[in-house]
Amino acid sequence: MEDREIAIDVKDLRISYRCLKAFSIRRSLLHLKKSKTEIYEAVRGVSFQVPKGEILGMVGKNGSGKSTMLRAIAGIFSPDSGEIDLHGNTVSLLSIGVGFQKGLTGRENILLSGMLLGFSQEQVREKMDEIIAFAGLGKFIDMPVKTYSSGMHSKLAFSITAVLESDIMLIDEVLSVGDARFKKKSSRKMRQLISDKDRTVVIVSHNSETLRKLCTSLIWLHDGEIRMMGETKEVLKAYEEFMS
Amino acid sequence: MRFLRDLRKYWDYTKQSAKAELKAEVASSYLNWLWWILDPLLFMMVYTFISEVVFGRGGKFFPAFVLIGLTIWNFFNRIVQGSVKLVKKNSAIVSKVYLPKFILIIQKIMVNGVKMFISFILIIFLMIFLRVPVTYNILFIIPILLELLIISFGIGNLMLHFGVFVEDLQNVMKVVMKLVFYMSGVFYSITDRVPAPYNELMMVFNPSAFLMSSARKCMIYGETPDLKVLLIWGIVGVLISVIALKVVYKYENSYVKVI
Numbered sequence A: 001m002e003d004r005e006i007a008i009d010v011k012d013l014r015i016s017y018r019c020l021k022a023f024s025i026r027r028s029l030l031h032l033k034k035s036k037t038e039i040y041e042a043v044r045g046v047s048f049q050v051p052k053g054e055i056l057g058m059v060g061k062n063g064s065g066k067s068t069m070l071r072a073i074a075g076i077f078s079p080d081s082g083e084i085d086l087h088g089n090t091v092s093l094l095s096i097g098v099g100f101q102k103g104l105t106g107r108e109n110i111l112l113s114g115m116l117l118g119f120s121q122e123q124v125r126e127k128m129d130e131i132i133a134f135a136g137l138g139k140f141i142d143m144p145v146k147t148y149s150s151g152m153h154s155k156l157a158f159s160i161t162a163v164l165e166s167d168i169m170l171i172d173e174v175l176s177v178g179d180a181r182f183k184k185k186s187s188r189k190m191r192q193l194i195s196d197k198d199r200t201v202v203i204v205s206h207n208s209e210t211l212r213k214l215c216t217s218l219i220w221l222h223d224g225e226i227r228m229m230g231e232t233k234e235v236l237k238a239y240e241e242f243m244s
Numbered sequence B: 001m002r003f004l005r006d007l008r009k010y011w012d013y014t015k016q017s018a019k020a021e022l023k024a025e026v027a028s029s030y031l032n033w034l035w036w037i038l039d040p041l042l043f044m045m046v047y048t049f050i051s052e053v054v055f056g057r058g059g060k061f062f063p064a065f066v067l068i069g070l071t072i073w074n075f076f077n078r079i080v081q082g083s084v085k086l087v088k089k090n091s092a093i094v095s096k097v098y099l100p101k102f103i104l105i106i107q108k109i110m111v112n113g114v115k116m117f118i119s120f121i122l123i124i125f126l127m128i129f130l131r132v133p134v135t136y137n138i139l140f141i142i143p144i145l146l147e148l149l150i151i152s153f154g155i156g157n158l159m160l161h162f163g164v165f166v167e168d169l170q171n172v173m174k175v176v177m178k179l180v181f182y183m184s185g186v187f188y189s190i191t192d193r194v195p196a197p198y199n200e201l202m203m204v205f206n207p208s209a210f211l212m213s214s215a216r217k218c219m220i221y222g223e224t225p226d227l228k229v230l231l232i233w234g235i236v237g238v239l240i241s242v243i244a245l246k247v248v249y250k251y252e253n254s255y256v257k258v259i
Helices: A025-030 A068-075 A106-116 A123-137 A136-141 A150-163 A180-195 A209-214 A232-243 B002-028 B034-054 B062-084 B102-130 B136-165 B169-183 B198-205 B207-220 B228-259
Strands: A005-019 A039-051 A056-058 A079-086 A091-095 A167-173 A198-205 A217-222 A225-231
Touching: A005 A025, A005 A068, A005 A198, A025 A232, A039 A068, A039 A136, A039 A198, A039 A225, A039 B136, A056 A068, A056 A209, A056 A232, A068 A198, A091 A150, A106 A123, A106 A136, A106 A150, A106 B002, A123 A150, A123 B062, A136 B102, A150 A180, A167 A180, A180 A198, A198 A209, A209 A232, A209 B228, A217 A232, A225 A232, B034 B102, B062 B136, B062 B169, B062 B207, B102 B136, B136 B207, B136 B228, B198 B207, B207 B228
Parallel strands: A056 A198, A056 A217, A091 A167, A167 A198
Antiparallel strands: A005 A039, A005 A079, A217 A225
16 A cells, blocks of 8 residues: 555454343343353454545445444444544444434434534534535425435435535445435435545445445455455455355 | 533534424424423422312422422433433434433433423412512522532433343333332422431432422521531532443443444
8 A cells, every 4th residue: 555644543443242232120030040141243353444535345245244343433332442543534424314313303403413423513504505405305304304204314314424524434335315316416426525535435335336436445344354355356356256 | 531521522512402302392292382381380280289188288388399399300300211211212313423422411401401490480480479588598599409410410321321221221210210209208298297217318318309308498498408418419419420420431332232
């Protein structure tokens, strides 16, 4: 890799789901014997670096730890061991059905989501019109989110993260949002965002076509470990051979 | 301290979120904000009716007595019970972006604080209506409310934490809080109605009973509350909050893995 600024630095990352199952008092009274604590390691000692401006793709079969890793990078999970250093970059996770408070209107949700992404109230208000215009929800923007269809839901979610640009974008299978018209619009916006030289992007997808088109390099995760890392073409070829 | 830093960072968000929640509540009910007045007022009437007419035992300034009790109880109860499922209720947000989890409690405190404020305005009107004589002791209401806030925050954080892992905590808390409600003397005076050594114990060991009776003492009876107990509960409240915050900070990132 050339000598470029590193945006994401992941060192020996391990994440496991351990004895964290919610338990009920009734159940634990009925089974006084301590149930075995199950440990499931979703990510097992993964290290990699992503230089600034790079578009990294992640492939792997279901349950290989891709989404877990994205969430860890977004700071939603803490790793059990290892380190994630984002070098002070802002990060946003873009995934199907971003979280909204269902009783509030679209407009209020834009403000709240924006503030949660680390923007100030003024910054979000400034971009508010742009977000609303991009989402194209018409009068629904002032209705509670619970009245939205799932397509409208994801349109709004996409618009928020797309217009409020963060340094690092994490994308979880989102390249097909809304109806045909919005899909076109969103993939154009996405391409524009992704191609920004200062933006670092990590994409998780099962769609080889998108990955081939967008990514500069690829990581193949298998059972929580890196099986292969390198140029898109080579990794994708090996992965496709493995999967078929 | 991380707590203060996070509080500053997310203060604006918390405020907006509380405002939005209050607004949504208003928009979704027919009588909207009138409920914030009607709810304490009607319940005050119910309990006053039951005590004075059915059991034939009231007391001096009884409606104000009940309304103060109810106001403090409602705040405490809503924070404690509301915190149990708070993470799950906000799972949509919590699983998409990092948010210090105690912020959820602060937001709840703000929402219920507004309601409590309205309730206090009602109390003042009621006191004027009943011609309650007021003394400087009324100023003690400030440390009392502050303490209520700290204790609710601490217990709320503990509930938030255990509510994630213990599925049926909600059922348990429903019963526990019902018991605490009847033990707090919302619509009867513990000191007068409970026989000797027990009334003292009930008063000292139950923060909601103690805060309620202290608020009544300073607001309608012109007395100074028990300052020693007030101080002790203040310290205990801060201790609970610090411990609860530590626990929540330590485990908050694994909450998402459970829900």
